[in-house]
Amino acid sequence: MKQFDFSAPAELFPSRNRKIANKVRYRRFDTAADAIRFAVEELPEPLLLGAYIEIRETRLGHKDIRALYDCDSYPLPKTVVAAAAEENVA
Numbered sequence: 001m002k003q004f005d006f007s008a009p010a011e012l013f014p015s016r017n018r019k020i021a022n023k024v025r026y027r028r029f030d031t032a033a034d035a036i037r038f039a040v041e042e043l044p045e046p047l048l049l050g051a052y053i054e055i056r057e058t059r060l061g062h063k064d065i066r067a068l069y070d071c072d073s074y075p076l077p078k079t080v081v082a083a084a085a086e087e088n089v090a
Contacts, residue, residue, distance in 0.1 A: 004032075004068060004071075004073070005032065005055075006031060006032050006033040006036075006068075006073075006074070006075050007031050007032070007033070008031065008032050008055050008056055009028070009029065009030060009031070009032075009055070010028075010029045010031065010032040010034070010035035010036075010053050010054065010055045011026065011027070011028050011029070011035070011053065011054045011055075012026065012027045012028075012029065012035050012038065012039060012051065012052075012053050013026055013051060013052050013053075013054065014026070014043060014047045014048075014050070014051045015046070015047050015048075015049060015050020015051050024042075024043060024044075024047055032053065032055050032068075033074065033075050033076050034076070035053050035055075036053065036065055036068050036069050036074070037069070037076050037078075039051055039053060039062075039065050039069075040065065040066060040069045041078075041079050048062050048065070049062050050062070051065070052065075053065055
């Protein structure tokens with residue numbers, strides 16, 4: 001993936017899945033890295049599938065979000081749960 005600015009402000013728009021009782025709403029983050037971490041580590045899987053992050057008028061879908069989280073240049077530490085899920089997929 002080309003150079004990505006993880007320090008840029010970002011907005012998270014979760015999917016509108018009516019079957020999930022605990023609805024997550026639109027959120028703003030100071031950095032894209034924080035938005036990506038929240039999306040991967042905190043959102044229930046059904047909400048992540050339809051979610052997108054907007055950074056400087058560019059939208060990133062769930063596949064892009066996951067790819068950025070998994071890349072070597074991701075600046076934040078990953079939780080043990082997310083790291084274990086990543087290992088199970090590989």
